[in-house]
Amino acid sequence: MTMISDNWPALIAPGLRKVFHLRLREREDMFKRTVIFPIDTSTKAYEDYQGVGELGTQGWNEFEKTGRTTYDGFDPGWKTRLEHREFTMGIAIQRKLMEDNLYPTAGIPREATGKVEKLADSAAVHREKSAASLFNNAFTDTGKDSEGFSIGGADGVGLCSEAHPDSPTHSTTQSNKFALALTGSNMSVIRLAMRKFKDDRGELVSIKPDLLLVPPELEETAEIEVTTDRDPNSANNAVNPNKGRFTVVAWDYLTDTNAWFMIDSMLKSQHLAWLDRVSPEFQSRRDFDTYQAQFTGYHRFSRGFDDWRWVAGSNAS
Numbered sequence: 001m002t003m004i005s006d007n008w009p010a011l012i013a014p015g016l017r018k019v020f021h022l023r024l025r026e027r028e029d030m031f032k033r034t035v036i037f038p039i040d041t042s043t044k045a046y047e048d049y050q051g052v053g054e055l056g057t058q059g060w061n062e063f064e065k066t067g068r069t070t071y072d073g074f075d076p077g078w079k080t081r082l083e084h085r086e087f088t089m090g091i092a093i094q095r096k097l098m099e100d101n102l103y104p105t106a107g108i109p110r111e112a113t114g115k116v117e118k119l120a121d122s123a124a125v126h127r128e129k130s131a132a133s134l135f136n137n138a139f140t141d142t143g144k145d146s147e148g149f150s151i152g153g154a155d156g157v158g159l160c161s162e163a164h165p166d167s168p169t170h171s172t173t174q175s176n177k178f179a180l181a182l183t184g185s186n187m188s189v190i191r192l193a194m195r196k197f198k199d200d201r202g203e204l205v206s207i208k209p210d211l212l213l214v215p216p217e218l219e220e221t222a223e224i225e226v227t228t229d230r231d232p233n234s235a236n237n238a239v240n241p242n243k244g245r246f247t248v249v250a251w252d253y254l255t256d257t258n259a260w261f262m263i264d265s266m267l268k269s270q271h272l273a274w275l276d277r278v279s280p281e282f283q284s285r286r287d288f289d290t291y292q293a294q295f296t297g298y299h300r301f302s303r304g305f306d307d308w309r310w311v312a313g314s315n316a317s
Contacts, residue, residue, distance in 0.1 A: 013284040015108050016116045016295065020282040023117045027124035032251045033131040036213065037274035037303065046084060047275055049306040051077020051154070051167075077167055077200070078154035080306040084277040085148055089122060090296040091115050092287070116282075116295065123280050123297045131274065131303060132253035134159065135213065135261060138313045139177065153305060160261075160313030167200035174198065178314035182218050182260050184225045184242050190262050190312050191245075197309045205309050211268075212246045213261040219250035222260070259315040267310035274303040 028034065093112050130147055137151045138159040145151055152158050155165050162175040174197060180186035194207045214222045226246045230238065247265075278300040285294050 012108050012112065012293070013282075013295075016112065016284070017282045019108075019113050019116045020120045020297070021280075023120035024124050024280055027121055028127070031124065031128045032249060032253075033128050033274070035249060036251070036268075037131055037272055038269045039274050039276070041279075042084065042275040042277045042302070045277075047082045047273075047302070049080040049082070049273075051079065051306060076169070078306070080154040080304065082273060082275055082302040082304045084275065084300050084302045086278070086298070086300040087126065087147075088296055088298045089119065089126075090294055091119050092292040092294050095291040095293070119282075119295065119297050120280075123299065127280075127299070127301070129253050130301075132251060132255075134303060134305070135251075135259075135313075136253075136255050138261070138311075139259070139315055149302070149304070153308060155308070159305060159308055159311065161308070164308055166198070170200050176308055176312040178312060179316055180314045181258070181316040182214065182221050182225070182314070184240065186314070187212075187225060187242055187246075187262070190314060194262060194264070194312050199309075205267075207264050207267065207309065209262045209264050209312075210246055211263040211265045212248045213254070213263060214248065214250050215254035215257050215259070216250050216252055217257040218260055219248065222246075222248040222250070256315060256317065258317040259313060261314075262312045264310045271307040271310050272305050274301065276301045 033039075093115060130149075133145050133147070133149070137145055139161075141152050141156070141158045141161060143151050157163055157165075160177040162177045163173045164176065166172050166174065176194070176197070178186075178190055178193075180189060191209050194209050195204070197205045197207050199205055212222050212226070225240075226242050226244065226248060228240050229243060230240055246262075276299070278298065280297055280299040283296050283298065286292075287294050
């Protein structure tokens, strides 16, 4: 094979970049991040979400009695800031791998493409684990996770807490945290509790739980509870009220084998967020000292939530 030129890293970069992105897409299609999180992009260093209170119903007056329209105002809600963080990882490919490629028509040697595929695998897994981290830390109120993202919400407590303040101006609290095992009867308890969630004015939010998020260890239990015609926990052949009510999503990256979540998928799409400031990139350069091609993956993103009322979490441990 004729010796490749000194700019060989740049020459093979387009082919390896294609390998990187194809592999990344394949892996992410297998994962659950995009099922759970609404995916969006950002063009700023951070995104602010300003919560706004509800109107309630007290302002509705019988017009014939008052002769005037009553105007109401909105109380301020919590302000949530999602600040993007950047992550990078690199690999090196030796020049001799290209020199010793004895079959020029074969293109880039498998040793090189295989390393790039592993870099893409790592990027996909990193994004998946980062997304799952929000749920793995759902029962913790304060601090930062291993990537530097805040664990708690803007209201000062975790995603699932016994003491969510209604708003910055209302001191009453609500709970979306439970310690119940995954059973049909406990699903009914939590579902009813979610339907009683209230807004800052004390009005019902109209929650419609329709998704169960579970670790792999609870997948079979969840499927049985939502697919059988008869209550699997009853000896009296009772009808199973949970049949067809929920979609089950088993997430390999949920680390607590006892924790599970009940979710209103419509509200989730309004209050849960994944923001790509920079989608995964693939870059290259030549190291003059080692004669290696260095390839890096880079991405910058944030994720979080600006309200908790779309989810209830239960950890029976």
